Amino acid sequence: MNKLCQIAGLGICVPERVLSNHDLEQIMDTNEEWIVSRTGIHTRRILDASQGTSDVGFFAAQKAILDAGIDASEITHIFVATCTPDYLSPSVSCLIAARLGLSAYSGVSTISPTTKSLMCLDFNAACSGFVYGLEVARAFLALDSNAVVLLIAAEALSRRMNYNDRSTSVLFGDGAGAVVLRSKGDSFLTVHDVSCGTDGDLNELIQIGGGTNMNVVVGDTVKEDFFLNMQGRDVFKHAVRCMVQESLKLLSRNNLTIDDVDLFIPHQANARIIEAVGSRLEIPAEKVFTNVSEYGNTSAASILLALDDARKAGKVEAGKKTLITTFGAGLTWGSALLS
């Protein structure tokens, strides 16, 4: 059994502010019945104006470190999956490293052979960020069996919601999750296999503006292309296809079938996508975990928010097979097998 990458600790953080469907009715032409019947979403959590992605990411990281029973100084790599970073630069991982007290130069004026190494790296695989991050972590743990990886998936999607676009803006919320990954010591889950896919030809189906393709000068006002734009119906079709096919591929190469899966946690995009994926995989509804009703679609953080709730409900434990799968802008997608 491959025990290269083990989950030693897990933590999540969601903002306190709740945005309900009734709140949305006050700011756009929508209603509770439409949103719930189309998406299954009742509430989302929204960051205050003074908070950013690194805030929720930091608090999730603190909880994961506590859960793993390690000291933050043991961490060798911080990877942050996000498509809504605080800044284009510096990275969210550098901001969080500083708040964890891990800056190599704290009180030190020279780098010596004994100065601790710490690698901070952000990457953008949109909603697939956590699964992609597991594969990145596996590679780094294979390079160094003493590595201790803090993988954080954190998003502030509300910062890129166009609340004039009612078919998209009702879907998303903010939040973060984090895991401590290592190849030695106590753990509550092992990452057995990960498989990722990409189709850049379909990049226009979901885009978030604010990057360097926008030639903005001081004094300009932002326009619709600053926000998240999504072609919902096409995305739905590809999301279901990709999550189903990648999951079957992963199971097949591990000589497993869907009957061997004890718990299935798909990307918490919306209830209809989750139901369609579960039904095409022919997995019983009671094995499919969802909390999209409470948090909406939190992009890279969604699987971790669900994994944490599933763990608290006693549904995740070593020895039981948990299949996770995700899909997002890029297009990107991926599946992972945990037990």
Ligand code: ACO
């Ligand atoms: N409230 C009320 N009416 C609405 C709303 C709303 N919030 N939004 C759209 N409508 C109306 C439309 O105006 C339209 O009205 P019309 O027929 O009079 O023109 C009607 O509802 C149907 O609109 P559609 O956009 O075609 O609605 P659809 O049934 O396709 O549902 C939805 C939209 C829920 C977004 C669906 O396409 C979907 O689930 N897509 C997947 C998107 C997604 O979840 N992506 C995330 C995965 S990838 C990632 O995580 C980034």
